[in-house]
Amino acid sequence: MPARPLFRVLLVVLLPLAACHAPAPSASTVGVASGSTAAMPASDAPAVAARSMEQAGEYLTLVASCNDCHTQGWAENQGKVAPADRLAGNDLGYRGPWGTSYGKNLRQVVQRTPEDRWVEILRTSDGGDGRPPMPWWDTKRFSDRDLRAMYRYIKSLGPKVNGVPRGLPPGREPTGRFVWLTVQPPKTGG
DSSP states (O other), X not given: OOHHHHHHHHHHHHHHHHTTSOOSSSTTTOEEOSSOOTTOOGXXXXXXXXXXXXXXXXXXXXXXXXXXXXXXXXXXXXXXXXXXGTTBBOOOEEEETTEEEEOOBHHHHHXXXXXXXXXXXXXXXXXXXXXXXXXXXXXXXXXXXXXXHHHHHHHHTOOOOOOOOOOBOTTOOOSSOEEEOOOOOOOOOO
């Protein structure tokens, strides 16, 4: 069984069982309705069950790995970043054939973007300068309810000013730290 369907099966089976334990907004207090989402359009996907839209949004930003790119120090600290510092952007660049991109300060984005526009952007991949590694092909799969929950959670964090570099075009050298994201051809012969 491929990893993604297996993960979905584990998610559907284990999340309801885990819902009886810890009070944090994680897999233990947020459940997912059962059933496979493999062939479902986003509008028919199971909904996250949580005490509030904000709690569902926090859970979704965690499992969707939004913090990986949009939270300073997330990877370096193995996800141990205070909620007050989450999703405020990242100065770690991601460099590839498109140039260098940086995880935007989503807390500032939601302060100036109406909720309906947020949903539209993530549904249509019309993020303007949305360059890799932003997984636009995956954000289309969220239900509108999930996207609204994520928006409300991020907005509930309040604004936070954090200097995030602007993306760079191909050929411009980043001055700060960055990760190369390039596919290497296979090695040939002995």
